[in-house]
Amino acid sequence: MDTIFALSSGRPPAAIAVVRVCGPAACHALEALAGSRPRLREARLRVLRDASGDVLDRAMVIWFPGPDSATGEDTAEFYLHGGAAVVVAVERALGALPGLRKAEPGEFTRRAFANGRIDLAEAEGLADLLEAETELQRRHAVALAGGALSQQVELWREEVLGLSAQVESALDFSDEGDVGGLDSGFVYAVERLAGEIGSWLEQPRAEKLREGFRVVLAGPPNAGKSSLFNALIEEEAAIATPIPGTTRDVLERSVSLGGLPFTFVDTAGLREDSDDAIETIGIARARAQAAQADCVLWLGAEGEGPQGSWEVATKYDLDGGHGNPNAAFHVSAVSGEGIAALRGALIDHARVAMPSPDSVALNARQHALMSQLHSALEAMGESQDLLIIGENLRYARRMLDDMIGRTSTEDMLDALFGRFCIGK
Numbered sequence: 001m002d003t004i005f006a007l008s009s010g011r012p013p014a015a016i017a018v019v020r021v022c023g024p025a026a027c028h029a030l031e032a033l034a035g036s037r038p039r040l041r042e043a044r045l046r047v048l049r050d051a052s053g054d055v056l057d058r059a060m061v062i063w064f065p066g067p068d069s070a071t072g073e074d075t076a077e078f079y080l081h082g083g084a085a086v087v088v089a090v091e092r093a094l095g096a097l098p099g100l101r102k103a104e105p106g107e108f109t110r111r112a113f114a115n116g117r118i119d120l121a122e123a124e125g126l127a128d129l130l131e132a133e134t135e136l137q138r139r140h141a142v143a144l145a146g147g148a149l150s151q152q153v154e155l156w157r158e159e160v161l162g163l164s165a166q167v168e169s170a171l172d173f174s175d176e177g178d179v180g181g182l183d184s185g186f187v188y189a190v191e192r193l194a195g196e197i198g199s200w201l202e203q204p205r206a207e208k209l210r211e212g213f214r215v216v217l218a219g220p221p222n223a224g225k226s227s228l229f230n231a232l233i234e235e236e237a238a239i240a241t242p243i244p245g246t247t248r249d250v251l252e253r254s255v256s257l258g259g260l261p262f263t264f265v266d267t268a269g270l271r272e273d274s275d276d277a278i279e280t281i282g283i284a285r286a287r288a289q290a291a292q293a294d295c296v297l298w299l300g301a302e303g304e305g306p307q308g309s310w311e312v313a314t315k316y317d318l319d320g321g322h323g324n325p326n327a328a329f330h331v332s333a334v335s336g337e338g339i340a341a342l343r344g345a346l347i348d349h350a351r352v353a354m355p356s357p358d359s360v361a362l363n364a365r366q367h368a369l370m371s372q373l374h375s376a377l378e379a380m381g382e383s384q385d386l387l388i389i390g391e392n393l394r395y396a397r398r399m400l401d402d403m404i405g406r407t408s409t410e411d412m413l414d415a416l417f418g419r420f421c422i423g424k
């Protein structure tokens with residue numbers, strides 16, 4: 001097997017650059033550059049040299065022998081001075097050693113998975129953690145990476161195994177293969193498990209965490225959409241002018257509010273009679289955006305917005321809210337009045353739509369498996385045939401195995417580990 005190496009810290013220049021080496025030749029690489037290998041898991045300052053004896057850097061080195069390392073394989077880490085040329089020189093020296101090559105994206109984590117150090121759900125959590133930009137995303141990712149879902153799956157797996165054992169023993173004592181031999185608690189246990197899994201399926205999904213709560217600003221031209229958009233995201237991202245029809249394309253910005261991920265969307269002003277081809281396309285896009293929103297802020301006349309939209313009266317500094325006196329919110333992008341209240345209401349609303357900080361949200365892959373598991377349990381409840389019940393339980397167990405990647409395909413692993421950066 002190849003020994004791989006990569007810069008695992010951020011892009012130089014930086015205070016420190018961490019280069020990891022992992023695989024059977026890691027020990028040799030450490031000795032070649034640092035002269036000797038320090039005691040395991042102890043940081044030591046060493047002069048690093050290349051094969052011709054030239055000094056590359058003075059650096060901290062640590063030796064993590066397998067199988068108790070993060071990847072399960074022999075691993076060496078170099079904590080270099082974080083200059084670009086230092087990293088290049090050390091990588092060149094490593095690349096010149098036999099059996100060493102640069103790592104692919106996510107290859108360290110993939111080895112950790114292949115060596116059973118982490119399961120698939122935990123690897124997904126790690127990928128989420130590296131991408132986390134808001135507090136809520138971080139909390140979920142830490143829980144997933146720490147095995148919160150894996151432990152739950154393990155409990156369900158034990159329950160399913162217990163149910164299978166009951167079916168096996170009933171089969172041993174029944175000639176006809178009917179359910180008469182089953183304990184009365186069996187049906188109850190299946191229903192309870194199906195109910196529990198059903199309630200997991202109903203929780204907000206993990207994708208919501210990644211995409212963010214989508215707020216679309218819509219209304220007639222010059223209503224003040226772009227101005228409000230800028231005020232909400234606290235950045236002059238959109239052009240706002242007195243000319244109606246200023247915004248033509250859709251403009252998106254992702255921000256964190258109250259620790260929650262939001263995507264705000266500014267759109268072209270809606271009007272029926274535009275003869276401008278660009279604006280007409282912009283209006284069509286605005287309508288499409290409103291249809292996909294988690295929340296539409298309607299900046300037009302009372303009752304004319306899309307169903308369920310929040311009515312917002314803008315330019316409160318000018319007309320004191322006379323534009324739409326019955327609007328739920330009165331704001332001014334100029335004076336800042338009402339912006340905090342609107343933002344607060346959006347945060348409260350999004351919090352309910354987002355996965356709760358105390359639960360583990362399922363991603364698309366996990367949700368699909370859990371749905372199949374749920375259907376298998378439901379189908380079982382109706383069956384009178386022990387053989388069919390046993391078959392459904394085996395299927396249920398396979399879905400649980402898939403959740404944590406006991407069985408997994410190369411394509412799936414490529415897709416997951418491709419999400420990681422090089423060096424992770």
Ligand SMILES: Nc1nc2c(ncn2[C@@H]2O[C@H](COP(=O)(O)OP(=O)(O)OP(=O)(O)O)[C@@H](O)[C@H]2O)c(=O)[nH]1
Nearest residue numbers: 221222223224225226227240241245246247269333
């Ligand atoms: N006084 C005051 N003027 C505002 C306020 N919000 C927007 N305006 C002004 O109203 C005009 C239109 O604002 P925009 O934000 O461009 O409006 P819009 O809805 O994005 O317009 P289109 O993109 O053309 O559809 C600009 O001249 C803004 O400066 C406000 O709260 N108070």
Ligand SMILES: [K+]
Nearest residue numbers: 222241243246
């Ligand atoms: K405008």
Ligand SMILES: [Mg+2]
Nearest residue numbers: 225226246247
């Ligand atoms: Mg605009």
